[in-house]
Amino acid sequence: MKYSYIKPRKKSAITAEAKLLFTFFGMTLLMLILTYVFLLFKDYSFTRDLKSIEREYVTLDANLAQMKEQIVFIEKENVLAQSVRTKNLVLKDSITNLFDLVPARITLSQAKLDKNSLVLHGVTPNKDVYNFMLQAPLRSIFHRTYSSFYPAENGWLRFVSTNYADEELPLSREEPSIEN
């Protein structure tokens, strides 16, 4: 202030009415911007969630495929286990049947059971006992049966019985006939 005793009042280009108007429009604009920002955020959030869900879906899908594979594998394992179990049962039955086949007068010293063959080592009092009481049932089970004897120290005969079944004739299918 160079000449005046007092300072002038602050002048503003915005009058009271204009201030009210600007405040109103400002608030409206602010609300619109906030709404827009909120919608943008929600859109971003939805997009992010969507991508996350898609990724999760892909992961789950992969997991599902893996699980399916695992299920298939487990099912196969199950089938195999059942098969093994069945085979074991059959084998057990076969062995039981085999030992049931051996008469009390013949003593087995060794038995080798293979997939399609059976090798028996033992002692028999004589050939007739062997031929009638052991070889006959073995021949009904196996396709080919070979026997060899050699004398033991006590006058009995040691024998080696080698039996083969042909491939197309499964052993399991023979078992019921053995049991019968």
Next chain:
Amino acid sequence: MNFFESLYIKVFVNIIVGRDNTVAYIESCSKKGVINSHEESFDTLRINEKMLSVIKKYTSETPFYYISFLDASSSQGAIPTCAKNRIAYYYDVSDSEYKCQDSKWINYTSKTDLYEVERHYREIGVDFIFSPFSVLAHFFKDKIDGQAAIYVLLQEDFISLAVFKESELLYAQRVGMKSDSAKEELDSVDAAMDMDVDLNLDDSIDLDNVSVTDEMDSLDDFGDIEDLDSLDDIDEFSETQDVEEEFYHEHEEESEQESDDFFNEDYQRFFLVQSAINSFYKDVRYQSEFLENIYIADAVGVTGELKRYFEEEMFMNAYVRRVSLGAEVSALARLEVLA
């Protein structure tokens, strides 16, 4: 100046309170200068509805309006120093607001009067209050840097006078036209003049030395006194004058009365300025300089008599400039705003 401000025009409302009226001088300004101006006088010393409506009509055009007021306080003046330790030598400014001008002199006014102005005009508000001395210095800015001269601002009620020499204030005084002391002084001067007349009469004729016979011859000249009867014709003539002529004579008489009033006021103004000059010469506080020139800013409309008084009575070179106070106050306001 910000962007919004440059879009608007500026309105300067300048209020000058006179003896029995208030003048509102309004200027609308753009960046290029004054667009238009309007001056209106209101028969009131206080703001009234009419004045308010006129001012609001202009101020409503823009938010950038400035209300200026020419200080009319009787407790104002100017001091020829800005040094704070020297101010008290001239005037006690403890109750005054003061403003240093060009680091050379200060003008002061009563704080109470400033508050009163702000309170009185609170409805429209006041942005600037200017001293008449600022107006005077600004009006004669092309002269005050010269040799010592007295500068006078004549208002209806007040006379603001200042002596400047090379832009330095030497003396300032503000006197009221209606001040009782001034009138008393003026009356006392009139009385003294009457006394002089009486004294002259005493010295003029010695009645003891007058011879009756010597003087009787001269009385013969009064022989024609009977001719006065013939003046009846003149009376008759006066009776026959028409109404328009009568009105003209009445108006002429009124004008003569007015000019007598002006004459009296001009003489009072002359007397007050003369007294102030005497004070300037005699007051030891002020640096005395012989004054040859007087510059008068006339805001009243004085007659040529005033100039003649100064020239014939005080042998001074008198220069009278007509001044529009509103325009000058507006110019100061513009300087304040654009500074």
